[in-house]
Amino acid sequence: MTTLVTADFVVAHDGHGHTELRDGAVLVDGDRIAWVGRADDVPAGAGEHERISLGRSILMPGLIDLDALADVDHLTLDAWCDGPAQRRLDWSADYFARRHDVLTAEERSTMRRFALAQLALHGITTFMPIASEVHSAWSETHDDLLDVARIAGELGLRTFLGPSYRSGVHVTTEDGGSTIAWDDESGRRAFAEAVRFLDTVESLGDPLVTGVLAPCRIETVRAELLEATARVSAERGTLVRAHALQDLAERELFATAHGTTPLGLLERVGLLNERLVLAHGVYLDVHPEVHGEDRGDLAKLAAAGVSVIHCPLTNQRYAFLLEKLSQYLDAGVNIALGSDSFPPDLIRGIDAGVHLAKAQHADLGRGLLAEYVDAATSGGARALHRPDLGRIAVGATADLSAFALDDVRTGPVDDPLRTLVLAGSARDARFSMVGGRTVLRDGAIPGIDLDRLREDGQRIFDRLKAAYGERDHLAEGGAPLFPPVLPPFGAPS
Numbered sequence: 001m002t003t004l005v006t007a008d009f010v011v012a013h014d015g016h017g018h019t020e021l022r023d024g025a026v027l028v029d030g031d032r033i034a035w036v037g038r039a040d041d042v043p044a045g046a047g048e049h050e051r052i053s054l055g056r057s058i059l060m061p062g063l064i065d066l067d068a069l070a071d072v073d074h075l076t077l078d079a080w081c082d083g084p085a086q087r088r089l090d091w092s093a094d095y096f097a098r099r100h101d102v103l104t105a106e107e108r109s110t111m112r113r114f115a116l117a118q119l120a121l122h123g124i125t126t127f128m129p130i131a132s133e134v135h136s137a138w139s140e141t142h143d144d145l146l147d148v149a150r151i152a153g154e155l156g157l158r159t160f161l162g163p164s165y166r167s168g169v170h171v172t173t174e175d176g177g178s179t180i181a182w183d184d185e186s187g188r189r190a191f192a193e194a195v196r197f198l199d200t201v202e203s204l205g206d207p208l209v210t211g212v213l214a215p216c217r218i219e220t221v222r223a224e225l226l227e228a229t230a231r232v233s234a235e236r237g238t239l240v241r242a243h244a245l246q247d248l249a250e251r252e253l254f255a256t257a258h259g260t261t262p263l264g265l266l267e268r269v270g271l272l273n274e275r276l277v278l279a280h281g282v283y284l285d286v287h288p289e290v291h292g293e294d295r296g297d298l299a300k301l302a303a304a305g306v307s308v309i310h311c312p313l314t315n316q317r318y319a320f321l322l323e324k325l326s327q328y329l330d331a332g333v334n335i336a337l338g339s340d341s342f343p344p345d346l347i348r349g350i351d352a353g354v355h356l357a358k359a360q361h362a363d364l365g366r367g368l369l370a371e372y373v374d375a376a377t378s379g380g381a382r383a384l385h386r387p388d389l390g391r392i393a394v395g396a397t398a399d400l401s402a403f404a405l406d407d408v409r410t411g412p413v414d415d416p417l418r419t420l421v422l423a424g425s426a427r428d429a430r431f432s433m434v435g436g437r438t439v440l441r442d443g444a445i446p447g448i449d450l451d452r453l454r455e456d457g458q459r460i461f462d463r464l465k466a467a468y469g470e471r472d473h474l475a476e477g478g479a480p481l482f483p484p485v486l487p488p489f490g491a492p493s
Contacts, residue, residue, distance in 0.1 A: 002049035003028040006039045007059035009416040013391035028398040031435040056406035057430055058416040061390050062125025062399030063346050064380025066309045067279050067338025070115045071132035072457050073464045075341035079317045087172040092473035096171050096181045102135040102467040109147050114457040116151050120445050122344050123401040123429035131164035135464055139190040140164045142197045149209045156439040158208045162197050165190035166216035172473040191225055212239045219253045230270035239275050246280035274305030277383050281308035287323045298331035307383035311340035312353030324360045336380040345426040346376050402431040
């Protein structure tokens with residue numbers, strides 16, 4: 001049995017890059033794409049097939065999110081303050097000594113189900129989750145990630161994952177200063193859990209689950225643990241996703257502790273190679289707050305084969321901006337995309353990146369929309385070393401996403417990608433398929449009660465929000481941690 005998927009617009013790959021196919025059709029046989037062309041030209045003798053007619057939609061390669069959330073509160077609460085107020089959201093030094101898991105194992109599983117369902121609802125077919133260590137006693141465990149794999153399997157999503165690990169954590173001291181508190185033994189145990197998880201994934205033999213090594217923010221990981229990460233990666237050919245080059249304070253910490261830059265340390269410990277997927281990669285020499293000129297950092301990344309996960313929407317919301325996407329691409333650096341915030345909307349992320357590029361170049365013609373679409377699809381596939389993903393072409397794996405363009409609020413359709421990015425969002429996801437299995441149909445996930453999901457998400461969010469007060473170094477002595485945008489009705493002026 002084959003499946004024929006038709007849509008008014010299809011982003012098809014011609015062997016060189018993405019192209020626009022109108023009134024298109026994709027024939028899926030098993031987990032592979034067997035034919036791509038105009039709907040009127042479906043080859044005779046293609047066999048009996050199910051037909052999925054998407055109508056006024058754009059059918060794209062499945063979206064790849066390599067910095068995807070597995071929680072419900074990231075950025076929602078912490079992107080509205082800076083300086084002393086921001087440090088109140090970190091662990092206090094006192095809490096470090098009595099840290100604990102905020103959620104039970106069952107609640108953590110509920111949170112993950114909410115988060116992963118959100119990925120599917122937003123048209124993401126392949127993801128690499130990021131951790132939410134602020135709510136855990138230390139870091140993710142082997143069993144935590146096995147649960148992620150289980151939920152992803154139930155939903156039908158493709159995942160690259162491993163438990164995050166660290167040697168230290170940012171804490172706020174009694175006087176409001178910031179430092180890193182270290183627990184090396186916990187860091188070594190967490191790394192052992194990560195390596196054990198690689199063995200477990202191998203034993204599962206699930207084509208939708210691939211194990212990776214996922215150190216936390218690299219300034220919180222000891223150099224010897226990063227060296228061990230590089231050794232295991234080399235021995236097993238395992239990808240490493242590391243969060244680095246995402247703020248100036250990180251550069252200052254590395255200059256003091258290691259006498260080098262974060263990029264210099266990654267090279268020193270043996271991680272700077274084609275298996276490294278670098279989340280953010282913002283504060284390089286080209287950034288105006290560093291040197292504001294190219295002194296070779298981009299060339300070094302490109303020569304090593306490192307991929308950068310660009311998170312344009314999160315960059316905008318936290319006000320640390322990549323300088324500029326075109327420079328990275330011109331230097332030969334592969335770019336993938338990540339959502340890194342809630343909701344996991346890569347379409348809005350592309351929109352944010354496109355309009356940032358216009359402003360940075362002071363040129364409306366430099367929106368780089370095609371480049372951003374490539375990053376969300378083929379760029380992610382290149383980062384994962386999976387050339388069968390990220391493209392709609394004969395022989396490619398049948399991972400597909402479709403977004404509706406038929407809502408009257410979308411307006412007239414000219415160029416379908418421009419229309420989707422300007423007038424739509426990933427909430428317009430109508431259909432998705434992973435390895436030939438339908439994951440999203442008519443905007444819903446089969447078997448998922450969305451009303452129950454919403455209630456579960458709110459309940460978990462409320463628990464996580466309340467826990468910040470326990471970690472606040474000011475305890476009850478400070479202003480409200482999360483003041484509303486507007487004063488409550490009836491409050492004294």
